[in-house]
Amino acid sequence: xxxxxxxxxxxxxxxxxxxxxxxxxxxxxxxxxxxxxxxxxxxxxxxxxxxxxxxxxxxxxxxxxxxxxxxxxxxxxxxxxxxxxxxxxxxxxxxxxxxxxxxxxxxxxxxxxxxxxxxxxxxxxxxxxxxxxxxxxxxxxxxxxxxxxxxxxxxxxxxxxxxxxxxxxxxxxxxxxxxxxxxxxxxxxxxxxxxxxxxxxxxxxxxxxxxxxxxxxxxxxxxxxxxxxxxxxxxxxxxxxxxxxxxxxxxxxxxxxxxxxxxxxxxxxxxxxxxxxxxxxxxxxxxxxxxxxxxxxxxxxxxxxx
Amino acid sequence: xxxxxxxxxxxxxxxxxxxxxxxxxxxxxxxxxxxxxxxxxxxxxxxxxxxxxxxxxxxxxxxxxxxxxxxxxxxxxxxxxxxxxxxxxxxxxxxxxxxxxxxxxxxxxxxxxxxxxxxxxxxxxxxxxxxxxxxxxxxxxxxxxxxxxxxxxxxxxxxxxxxxxxxxxxxxxxxxxxxxxxxxxxxxxxxxxxxxxxxxxxxxxxxxxxxxxxxxxxxxxxxxxxxxxxxxxxxxxxxxxxxxxxxxxxxxxxxxxxxxx
Ligand SMILES: Cc1cc2nc3c(=O)[nH]c(=O)nc-3n(C[C@H](O)[C@H](O)[C@H](O)COP(=O)(O)OP(=O)(O)OC[C@H]3O[C@@H](n4cnc5c(N)ncnc54)[C@H](O)[C@@H]3O)c2cc1C
Ligand SMILES: Cc1cc2nc3c(=O)[nH]c(=O)nc-3n(C[C@H](O)[C@H](O)[C@H](O)COP(=O)(O)O)c2cc1C
Ligand code: FES
Numbered sequence: 001x002x003x004x005x006x007x008x009x010x011x012x013x014x015x016x017x018x019x020x021x022x023x024x025x026x027x028x029x030x031x032x033x034x035x036x037x038x039x040x041x042x043x044x045x046x047x048x049x050x051x052x053x054x055x056x057x058x059x060x061x062x063x064x065x066x067x068x069x070x071x072x073x074x075x076x077x078x079x080x081x082x083x084x085x086x087x088x089x090x091x092x093x094x095x096x097x098x099x100x101x102x103x104x105x106x107x108x109x110x111x112x113x114x115x116x117x118x119x120x121x122x123x124x125x126x127x128x129x130x131x132x133x134x135x136x137x138x139x140x141x142x143x144x145x146x147x148x149x150x151x152x153x154x155x156x157x158x159x160x161x162x163x164x165x166x167x168x169x170x171x172x173x174x175x176x177x178x179x180x181x182x183x184x185x186x187x188x189x190x191x192x193x194x195x196x197x198x199x200x201x202x203x204x205x206x207x208x209x210x211x212x213x214x215x216x217x218x219x220x221x222x223x224x225x226x227x228x229x230x231x232x233x234x235x236x237x238x239x240x241x242x243x244x245x246x247x248x249x250x251x252x253x254x255x256x257x258x259x260x261x262x263x264x265x266x267x268x269x270x271x272x273x274x275x276x277x278x279x280x281x282x283x284x285x286x287x288x289x290x291x292x293x294x295x296x297x298x299x300x301x302x303x304x305x306x
Numbered sequence: 307x308x309x310x311x312x313x314x315x316x317x318x319x320x321x322x323x324x325x326x327x328x329x330x331x332x333x334x335x336x337x338x339x340x341x342x343x344x345x346x347x348x349x350x351x352x353x354x355x356x357x358x359x360x361x362x363x364x365x366x367x368x369x370x371x372x373x374x375x376x377x378x379x380x381x382x383x384x385x386x387x388x389x390x391x392x393x394x395x396x397x398x399x400x401x402x403x404x405x406x407x408x409x410x411x412x413x414x415x416x417x418x419x420x421x422x423x424x425x426x427x428x429x430x431x432x433x434x435x436x437x438x439x440x441x442x443x444x445x446x447x448x449x450x451x452x453x454x455x456x457x458x459x460x461x462x463x464x465x466x467x468x469x470x471x472x473x474x475x476x477x478x479x480x481x482x483x484x485x486x487x488x489x490x491x492x493x494x495x496x497x498x499x500x501x502x503x504x505x506x507x508x509x510x511x512x513x514x515x516x517x518x519x520x521x522x523x524x525x526x527x528x529x530x531x532x533x534x535x536x537x538x539x540x541x542x543x544x545x546x547x548x549x550x551x552x553x554x555x556x557x558x559x560x561x562x563x564x565x566x567x
Contacts, residue, residue, distance in 0.1 A: 030532035030554060033307060054549050059526040061536040066352040070528065075535040075549065219352050270529040271355055273309055273398065
């Protein structure tokens with residue numbers, strides 16, 4: 001018999017009943033037929049942009065060894081739709097809603113954050129400063145510590161709700177970006193978005209993605225993300241949400257041992273729509289096996305010394 | 307829609323490039339409609355790990371089995387050929403919106419290229435059950451690649467075959483074949499799957515003749531649950547072009563609306 005375990009974690013002032021939540025872009029209302037949103041630690045819908053966006057050319061996804069590359073290009077219905085349809089939809093769930101925001105300028109990030117955070121149902125903001133598809137050649141705001149600082153600083157002035165910065169892994173030293181976000185007043189960090197990648201069909205000699213390059217997710221990137229969580233955990237005090245390649249409970253535990261407080265699940269849900277619940281169950285089994293009463297006990301507990 | 311494991315009853319090669327799989331669907335509660343599809347895990351491994359979409363080829367209500375007809379294209383479908391009878395396949399579905407069939411739409415024309423027939427065969431089956439007559443044009447690279455002729459004939463369909471090998475599959479030839487069929491039959495609706503060129507052709511003809519027509523589209527998919535926006539296509543609506551998801555709003559769409567590029 002597995003006794004009820006304490007799975008609660010905190011991201012800033014936001015209390016989650018368990019550490020498992022979906023990754024933005026891999027979750028939406030359409031999943032309500034398949035999973036009970038109330039069992040999740042949080043819900044994170046797809047990143048929203050100010051104006052409607054059509055997204056990138058197809059094919060928008062392709063598969064590589066243990067990973068997938070995507071270049072959706074944030075297809076979005078715009079903020080008006082988000083406010084009038086998406087936010088009201090989530091009021092029926094008790095699970096906290098984290099709104100993921102993507103914008104074209106620092107001012108636009110602040111403007112959207114102010115509007116969205118003004119809604120009661122929104123419990124935290126995740127700033128997607130890391131989408132590799134938007135700016136030419138995969139550049140993102142989160143590649144520059146100064147821009148990251150200025151951006152988060154400005155959003156900080158418009159809301160008291162928790163701000164989570166979703167970092168890009170496409171940098172030399174992710175710790176520098178993490179520290180910039182912390183100094184600017186972020187409450188948490190998502191580590192990390194997809195890694196810039198490319199695949200070519202050797203028969204047609206064409207890229208396998210309509211947009212030439214895209215971001216790779218899935219099991220292939222997990223070791224890189226675990227390393228980055230470990231590095232960021234050393235460099236800042238902020239709670240970290242690990243994201244990238246989590247397929248099962250062990251993967252989630254591994255990220256928590258590296259320093260993550262919570263874990264997002266993306267690609268795994270495409271393979272198994274109920275993956276997040278399987279992961280929760282496996283975490284409980286792990287806690288039971290090692291007699292861990294509260295999941296917070298394992299955060300950052302990797303043993304690296306002799 | 308739900309992910310379930312279904313037992314494979316048979317999985318056999320039917321021609322050089324095509325395979326046919328029958329699964330026991332007795333523990334599938336949802337009803338399955340022609341034009342709908344399943345997102346199937348071809349292997350338990352991490353490569354390839356994404357599911358692959360396959361349409362329903364045949365729905366056998368009495369024996370409670372479902373059939374798929376698939377082209378061996380790359381890694382995923384190659385792995386699928388290795389699934390042995392008695393083993394389980396992990397399928398997610400039924401997904402998407404199927405074909406529209408009205409009893410007054412009689413007879414109907416089916417136009418399929420290659421494995422596109424897998425999708426249209428299920429429609430032919432439903433039409434037969436509703437007493438609707440089908441005329442089908444099957445197009446393929448070679449005679450060897452022509453699929454499901456007997457299945458369709460078994461449903462009472464008139465089948466015309468065109469191939470690249472015999473030089474009969476070009477658009478002009480297919481156009482005159484359709485015109486001839488339309489002279490002999492008062493075709494009330496048309497359906498197409500498997501080829502951009504043929505879809506454009508049928509779009510033109512359906513517009514000229516003012517008959518309803520539908521297309522079953524294929525797009526690379528991620529989630530097949532409508533959340534990732536990988537599988538989009540463009541529809542021409544009255545208020546402009548709209549980008550919709552093939553897995554959710556489709557895979558079957560009114561042919562007149564689809565922007566075929
Ligand atoms: C709604 C729908 C119904 C389909 N029904 C059938 C069917 O009944 N029989 C059949 O043989 N094929 C069907 N297809 C196409 C089939 O899904 C692809 O041929 C198959 O996914 C190829 O996988 P692979 O790993 O062998 O090939 P690879 O080329 O190695 O695949 C690599 C990636 O590309 C994707 N992909 C490749 N070709 C296609 C394609 N034509 N359409 C969509 N995704 C593709 C794969 O899913 C995979 O993610 C259907 C596609 C869709 C969207
Ligand atoms: C199809 C797809 C769409 C995505 N869209 C977004 C998005 O809109 N915003 C965002 O912050 N991340 C987006 N991501 C990135 C994921 O949130 C996540 O960071 C990434 O997939 C790594 O996690 P995983 O390996 O568990 O999938 C997307 C990922 C995929 C696969
Ligand atoms: S495959 Fe994800 S939205 Fe259609």
